[in-house]
Amino acid sequence: RKEVEQDPGPFNVPEGATVAFNCTYSNSASQSFFWYRQDCRKEPKLLMSVYSSGNEDGRFTAQLNRASQYISLLIRDSKLSDSATYLCVVSRYLTGGFKTIFGAGTRLFVKA
Amino acid sequence: NAGVTQTPKFQVLKTGQSMTLQCAQDMNHEYMSWYRQDPGMGLRLIHYSVGAGITDQGEVPNGYNVSRSTTEDFPLRLLSAAPSQTSVYFCASGSKSEGRRGYTFGSGTRLTVV
Numbered sequence: 001r002k003e004v005e006q007d008p009g010p011f012n013v014p015e016g017a018t019v020a021f022n023c024t025y026s027n028s029a030s031q032s033f034f035w036y037r038q039d040c041r042k043e044p045k046l047l048m049s050v051y052s053s054g055n056e057d058g059r060f061t062a063q064l065n066r067a068s069q070y071i072s073l074l075i076r077d078s079k080l081s082d083s084a085t086y087l088c089v090v091s092r093y094l095t096g097g098f099k100t101i102f103g104a105g106t107r108l109f110v111k112a
Numbered sequence: 113n114a115g116v117t118q119t120p121k122f123q124v125l126k127t128g129q130s131m132t133l134q135c136a137q138d139m140n141h142e143y144m145s146w147y148r149q150d151p152g153m154g155l156r157l158i159h160y161s162v163g164a165g166i167t168d169q170g171e172v173p174n175g176y177n178v179s180r181s182t183t184e185d186f187p188l189r190l191l192s193a194a195p196s197q198t199s200v201y202f203c204a205s206g207s208k209s210e211g212r213r214g215y216t217f218g219s220g221t222r223l224t225v226v
Contacts, residue, residue, distance in 0.1 A: 008152070034214045043202055043217035044155070087154070089214070098143070098208075100215070104154035 003027055003101045006088050010107040017078045021106045023071040023088030032091040032098070033064055035073045037084045038105065044087055047073075078110045114138050118203050118218035125193040125225045133188040133221050135203030143206040144186040145170070145215075146178065148199040155202065161186055162208065193225045 006023045013019050025033075033050035048055065050062040050071055061074040071088055088103035119134045137144065145160035157170030161180040175197060177189040186205075190197060200222050204215040 004154075032214075036214070043219050044215075045217070046214040049214065098206075100145075100157070102147070102155035104152060 001026060002104075004088055004090050004103040006103040006106050008104060008106060010109055012109045012111065013078055015078055015080060015110055015112055017110075018074065018076050019078055019108060020075075021073045021086055021088075021108075023073075023103055025069050025071070025088075025090045025101075027090070027092060027101075028069065030069075030090045030092045033071050034089040034091075035060075035062055035071075036087040036089055036102075038087055039084050044102075047086070075108075078108075080110050080112060083108055083110045116203055116205050116216050116218035118201075118221050120221060121219065122222050123224070125190070125223065127193060127195060127225060129193050131190055131193070133190075133201055133203075133223075135186045135188065135218060136184050137186075137203075137205040137216070138184065139205060139207070139216065140183060141205035141216075142183070142208045143215075144180065145204050145206075146176070146186070146188045147202045147204065148172065148197075149202060149220075150199050158188065158201075190223075195225045197223065198225045199223060 004025050035047040036044040037047045038044040050064045052064050054063045059076045063072045085105040085107045087105045091098045091100040116137045142163045146158040147155040156172050159178040161167045202220050203218040206215040
């Protein structure tokens with residue numbers, strides 16, 4: 001079983017739609033959680049950190065459920081420019097540093 | 113405002129050749145790492161370093177060596193290239209004290225081994 005699992009998609013949605021991505025992680029010692037965005041043939045870029053209290057950044061809302069080991073990302077009012085792969089990322093601290101595991105990503109296509 | 117710089121951007125190697133992928137960061141980050149990305153596999157950690165002089169193996173270290181003689185540089189060496197090492201390689205850096213801020217990635221090196 002992969003340590004971080006995501007639905008690979010693709011998700012095909014019209015502009016203006018609301019779309020939700022889910023992610024589960026297996027290691028309960030995980031401490032930091034992120035969503036990254038990766039455009040085709042580009043490097044991943046940090047979209048937002050995820051906190052237990054939930055956090056929002058404009059049209060994007062991230063939630064963390066530690067009891068269920070589940071992370072979500074909600075995108076409201078989808079734009080064409082939101083088309084990308086969204087990576088769920090989990091980190092835990094080790095002596096001297098931290099170990100970060102990336103999910104395989106969920107592809108999103110937003111269509112006009 | 114360079115961030116993380118990777119060179120080269122593209123490389124074709126013949127089986128058995130060796131080469132070094134370069135990675136440099138100017139953010140004074142303690143933590144640096146190398147990932148490879150293959151279709152459907154996500155990013156897999158090859159090697160990482162928590163500071164100058166300290167390196168450790170990640171998930172898929174075989175066939176690769178690293179060194180960290182300075183805070184800024186973290187080169188990845190392919191000892192004897194194999195077709196299975198055809199992939200996109202990303203270098204990333206992060207701050208130990210700001211672990212919640214995630215990583216900054218370089219733009220990647222697309223390597224083909226023939």
